[in-house]
Amino acid sequence: MQGGYSFEDLKPGMTASYGRTVTEADIAAFAGVSGDFNPVHVNEEFAANTMFEGRIAHGMLTGAFISTVVGTKLPGEGCIYVSQNLRFRAPVRIGDTVTVNVEVTALDPKRRFVTLATTASVDGKPVVTGEAVMMVPVRG
Amino acid sequence: MQGGYSFEDLKPGMTASYGRTVTEADIAAFAGVSGDFNPVHVNEEFAANTMFEGRIAHGMLTGAFISTVVGTKLPGEGCIYVSQNLRFRAPVRIGDTVTVNVEVTALDPKRRFVTLATTASVDGKPVVTGEAVMMVPVRG
Amino acid sequence: MQGGYSFEDLKPGMTASYGRTVTEADIAAFAGVSGDFNPVHVNEEFAANTMFEGRIAHGMLTGAFISTVVGTKLPGEGCIYVSQNLRFRAPVRIGDTVTVNVEVTALDPKRRFVTLATTASVDGKPVVTGEAVMMVPVRG
Amino acid sequence: MQGGYSFEDLKPGMTASYGRTVTEADIAAFAGVSGDFNPVHVNEEFAANTMFEGRIAHGMLTGAFISTVVGTKLPGEGCIYVSQNLRFRAPVRIGDTVTVNVEVTALDPKRRFVTLATTASVDGKPVVTGEAVMMVPVRG
Numbered sequence: 155m156q157g158g159y160s161f162e163d164l165k166p167g168m169t170a171s172y173g174r175t176v177t178e179a180d181i182a183a184f185a186g187v188s189g190d191f192n193p194v195h196v197n198e199e200f201a202a203n204t205m206f207e208g209r210i211a212h213g214m215l216t217g218a219f220i221s222t223v224v225g226t227k228l229p230g231e232g233c234i235y236v237s238q239n240l241r242f243r244a245p246v247r248i249g250d251t252v253t254v255n256v257e258v259t260a261l262d263p264k265r266r267f268v269t270l271a272t273t274a275s276v277d278g279k280p281v282v283t284g285e286a287v288m289m290v291p292v293r294g
Numbered sequence: 295m296q297g298g299y300s301f302e303d304l305k306p307g308m309t310a311s312y313g314r315t316v317t318e319a320d321i322a323a324f325a326g327v328s329g330d331f332n333p334v335h336v337n338e339e340f341a342a343n344t345m346f347e348g349r350i351a352h353g354m355l356t357g358a359f360i361s362t363v364v365g366t367k368l369p370g371e372g373c374i375y376v377s378q379n380l381r382f383r384a385p386v387r388i389g390d391t392v393t394v395n396v397e398v399t400a401l402d403p404k405r406r407f408v409t410l411a412t413t414a415s416v417d418g419k420p421v422v423t424g425e426a427v428m429m430v431p432v433r434g
Numbered sequence: 435m436q437g438g439y440s441f442e443d444l445k446p447g448m449t450a451s452y453g454r455t456v457t458e459a460d461i462a463a464f465a466g467v468s469g470d471f472n473p474v475h476v477n478e479e480f481a482a483n484t485m486f487e488g489r490i491a492h493g494m495l496t497g498a499f500i501s502t503v504v505g506t507k508l509p510g511e512g513c514i515y516v517s518q519n520l521r522f523r524a525p526v527r528i529g530d531t532v533t534v535n536v537e538v539t540a541l542d543p544k545r546r547f548v549t550l551a552t553t554a555s556v557d558g559k560p561v562v563t564g565e566a567v568m569m570v571p572v573r574g
Numbered sequence: 575m576q577g578g579y580s581f582e583d584l585k586p587g588m589t590a591s592y593g594r595t596v597t598e599a600d601i602a603a604f605a606g607v608s609g610d611f612n613p614v615h616v617n618e619e620f621a622a623n624t625m626f627e628g629r630i631a632h633g634m635l636t637g638a639f640i641s642t643v644v645g646t647k648l649p650g651e652g653c654i655y656v657s658q659n660l661r662f663r664a665p666v667r668i669g670d671t672v673t674v675n676v677e678v679t680a681l682d683p684k685r686r687f688v689t690l691a692t693t694a695s696v697d698g699k700p701v702v703t704g705e706a707v708m709m710v711p712v713r714g
Contacts, residue, residue, distance in 0.1 A: 174329065179459035183327040186463070186606025187320055188358035189312070189616075191454070192365040194372075196609075198455040199531040204372075209455070213375040214354070214361040218328035221354040225332040232334075232344075235353040235382045242375045314611070315618040315629070319599035323606070391619040452609070460607055467603040468638035469594065472645040474652075484652075493655040494634070494641040498608035501634040505612040512614075512624075515633040515662045522655045 158230030160293040161266045166258050170228035173253040174219055176211050176246055184215045210245040216282045219254050220272045228256055229268055229290045236267060236287040244281045252276055256286065266290050298370030300433040301406045306398050310368035313393040314359055316351050316386055324355045350385040356422045359394050360412045368396055369408055369430045376407060376427040384421045392416055396426065406430050438510030440573040441546045446538050450508035453533040454499055456491050456526055464495045490525040496562045499534050500552045508536055509548055509570045516547060516567040524561045532556055536566065546570050578650030580713040581686045586678050590648035593673040594639055596631050596666055604635045630665040636702045639674050640692045648676055649688055649710045656687060656707040663700050670696045676706065686710050 174180075185191050190212055193200035201209040217240050225233065246252055252274050260269040268290050274282040314320075325331050330352055333340035341349040357380050365373065386392055392414050400409040408430050414422040454460075465471050470492055473480035481489040497520050505513065526532055532554050540549040548570050554562040594600075605611050610632055613620035621629040637660050645653065666672055672694050680689040688710050694702040 172329070177459075178457045179462075180327055182457050182459040182463070183323060183606075184358070185609070186603070187323040187327060187355070188362045189314065189605070189609075189611040190358070190362040190365050191609040192371055193453055196455060197453040197531060198529075199533070200453055212358075212361060212365075214358045214378075215327070217357055217361075217378070218324070218330065218352075218354045221352060221357075222328050222330040225330050225352075231332055237379070237381045238354075238357070239377070239379045241377045312611075313613055313617040313620055315616060317598045317602050319597075319602040322599075323602070389618075391617060393619070454609065463603060463607040464638070467600055467607060467635070468642050469592070470638065470642040470645050472651055492638075492641060492645075494638045494658075495607070497637055497641075497658070498604070498610070498632075498634045501632060501637075502608045502610040505610050505632075511612055517659070517661045518634075518637070519657070519659045521657045 158232035159228065159290065161290040162293050164229060164258055164261060164268050164290065166261065168228060168258045169255060170223055171253055171255045172219060172223045172227065173251055175251045176215070176248060178248050180215065181209065181211050181248065184212050188212065188214065206245050208247060210247055213242045213282065216246055216252055216274045219252055220274060220282070220286065223254050223256050224270060224286050224288055228270070229288055233288040233290045236289055238286050239284040241283045243283060244279060246276060246281050250276045252281065266292060298372040299368065299430065301430040302433050304369060304398055304401060304408050304430065306401065308368060308398045309395060310363055311393060311395045312359060312363045312367065313391055315391045316355070316388060318388050320355065321349065321351050321388065324352050328352065328354065346385050348387065350387055353382045353422065356386055356392055356414045359392055360414060360422070360426065363394050363396050364410060364426050364428055369428055372431045373428040376429055378426050379424040381423045383423060384419060386416060386421055390416045392421065406432060438512040439508065439570065441570040442573050444509060444538055444541060444548050444570065446541065448508060448538045449535060450503055451533060451535045452499060452503045452507065453531055455531045456495070456528060458528050460495065461489065461491050461528065464492050468492065468494065486525050488527065490527055493522045493562065496526055496532055496554045499532055500554060500562070500566065503534050503536050504550060504566050504568055509568055513568040513570045516569055518566050519564040521563045523563060524559060526556060526561050530556045532561065546572060578652040579648065579710065581710040582713050584649060584678055584681060584688050584710065586681065588648060588678045589675060590643055591673060591675045592639060592643045592647065593671055595671045596635070596668060598668050600635065601629065601631050601668065604632050608632065608634065626665050628667065630667055633662045633702065636666055636672055636694045639672055640694060640702070640706065643674050643676050644690060644706050644708055648690070649708055653708040653710045656709055658706045659704040661703045663703060666696060666701055672696055672701065686712060
């Protein structure tokens, strides 16, 4: 065991968080691995003429940060992703620090499912909200 | 305009697809940009002892491929991500070719929202299913 | 078929374009994959003392962008690269937005070859010019 | 000076070479930096049904290797790329070792231009041939 929670250890209200300052390099890397070279992400001239007035990060990059928290902190290693809902509320720009907070909201002992509210914010304002469901191993 | 669909051009039943053979390098790159170094993705010794019997790709990497199709093909450039639901159904392993198919299922002219069924499959078997909602620009 | 043009669909004068803002991360990535760590690209102290007065992108990175347009847009998927001539006219710096425009200039039905003028510009000024020849599949 | 040749030091017949075994990771990285996710490079299922019967490297990746030799070995640091012609003769597959040989063929003292024959081979068979012209500094 390298550190994930067992199902028995989880309680509603438990929280974890993860913060990242989004750099130009992160956007380049995410475009590179996903194949998403939409110009709103990688072409400043194009993006300057959109409603965003400049390049924005891929929404799914913030989705990836959410996945990082549930997969490595709460419930952490050993859990299996069942589902994730994402609602994109505001853009993330280069230089923004995205903080993802997750909180256990429900437990289903029969299926060993835990539900977490997942909220990513910039300057305290939600940019991506949603809900994760994870399947969690029972203790030893 | 560089190639995305306008709202008026979209019809239920329109489809697009995108395929990628998932390599070890993709998993390393996704771990690097997300920060998700869950050992089931990056530690073969650990992963060999899980129910997956080897490393698997991040579920959100497939989520990123879905985002690539909607952001670059259908509806494509100029659209804005409103929401994405993801249901993780089966693991993706190194060497698997993931094919994402998206299909327009509903149009909301008032809000210029298009709903798409989003399905990622390996060997014809769904690995991630869900639904995307995008806001799409009107013509001229 | 996933979206490339068939030879029969190509006409002189058809165009496509692709734009990218060149970031420091792109130069690092290109150095890493090519092995070209010429200090004019990766050593700011060295580069500051050259006629360029700072790091410049690899010329072949712009060449790669040209290859992206012909390989994914016009003629797109399914075509085969026969040849590419590149004339490097001006440096590309970090932060520059490179726009590649390609235009069909000639068609050779016997060999199914299409010739395209390929021009990469920054702020409307050509930085790399040249010509691509692609072999394109016929329909059906 | 970190190692490049001055114009006065160059003679016809001088040679240099550079070899690289092309990995899946190199193709992923090149797709990522260029934006060229043509399925013949990144989708094994698609590529298996082409005349190549499997994924092939981007032609411009070999072009990048050529640029590495001229930019770092002969003439090396300090030179400026004037032009490069590339003729793509055969595909490069994952696992192939590409060896690039360059040879000085002409010198133009007035413009300080050096011309080099540039040949990339796999198993002794040319895969990309062409010619580079570089502008080279004179000795301090």
